[in-house]
Amino acid sequence: MFTWIHRFGSAPNVYRLSGVLAPWFGVSAALCIIIGLYLGLVVAPPDYEQGESYRIIYIHVPAAWMSMFAYVVMAVSSAIFLIWRLKVADAVAAAVAPIGAAFTAVALITGSFWGKPMWGTWWVWDARLTSELLLLFLYLGYMALRGALAAPGESSAPSTTAARGAAILAVVGVINIPIIHFSVEWWNTLHQPSTITRFDKPAMHISMLRPLLLMALGAQLLFFHNLTVRLRTGLLQRESRARWVRELAIAQSNTPPGDNTPGASSTVVPEKPEPSA
């Protein structure tokens, strides 16, 4: 089992697989987002209480969901790295951090833009908002820690101390995820409770719910598109002196000019690469 994980999770395999998946994730994300935006901004009726301002949720809610999902991916990858020392898992965690930070920032900014007309204020130190802000600081802290503990002059190849320190922070910080999720139930907050729960009927009409789910799916696919692209960058930088990278470079120089798509290079990774994990 562990041999299989190490072989499948080796850098050349993950690089090749990411190259195949990235364009598919990108195209599907674009389709979902375009249709979701059309349905959400044009087709869905205005809310009887909030009027047109509720349309901010089509950005805010998927971003908030992704901010938490990304952190869970980062924490799980970090735990895998700490337990099994799988270098690819550390590369995944490092690739996720900026994407998660961007989604968290979007959730906070769009929440503020919704809060001003609805609550009359840009910001309140409410449990949900504060814990989401803490999540942004966790992402920034994770990236700063990696940068601060990186080997001098080698920003591309993180030192073991940097990778381990950041992984511990990511694992410890995961405690904030249930706090964000349940904050609206545990404390008396200004933020409304979840609109969609797993066991109850959604509080939204289907015409409003459909675009929300499409946008959420689009955000998820965009996350995976971005993750695969960033992961490829991270793996190339870490393994820049590995034999599979040299072979890939030689094979690339033999491909016709202009064939520079992410998937194009992936097809030339050697069948039996050096074990690197």
Place this chain on the structure above:
Amino acid sequence: MNALTEFLAMGGYAFYVWASYAAAFVLIGGIVLWSRYELNAARQRIFVRARRTERSR
């Protein structure tokens, strides 16, 4: 024309709605483009070095 103006006005919430969408597109779009740029730059840099190393062997 009226319908478009009405749509853009967002029932008086135009600033909040469009500013939210703009912020999201700048941040998320920015990170997508930045990631792609970084991958291309890394490939360019690392592959050139790798080819040079391979030729010198």
